[in-house]
Amino acid sequence: MTTNVHITLDENLCKGCYICINVCPKDVYEMSAEIGPKGFGPVLVAHADKCIKCYECELLCPDLAIVVRGDDE
Ligand code: SF4
Numbered sequence: 471m472t473t474n475v476h477i478t479l480d481e482n483l484c485k486g487c488y489i490c491i492n493v494c495p496k497d498v499y500e501m502s503a504e505i506g507p508k509g510f511g512p513v514l515v516a517h518a519d520k521c522i523k524c525y526e527c528e529l530l531c532p533d534l535a536i537v538v539r540g541d542d543e
């Protein structure tokens with residue numbers, strides 16, 4: 471059964487390493503073209519609907535900025 475996926479990305483914790491963009495096999499994340507207040511293009515959760523809940527982004531984010539959960543979790 472397919473469940474909805476909720477991806478939370480805490481911009482206060484994110485340091486813009488873009489590991490999440492590079493590891494996601496489904497291209498869920500994109501880098502904003504606009505430079506944000508921290509001096510880099512913030513990461514956008516652009517295609518959450520494509521997420522397959524592999525958790526690579528959550529596991530590899532060095533700053534624990536990402537949480538991936540389904541409706542049933
Ligand atoms: S891996 Fe984490 S710290 Fe790096 S850009 Fe993604 S959310 Fe930000």
Ligand code: SF4
Nearest residue numbers: 494521522524525527
């Ligand atoms: S859980 Fe996997 S598919 Fe979903 S956003 Fe993270 S890396 Fe991409």
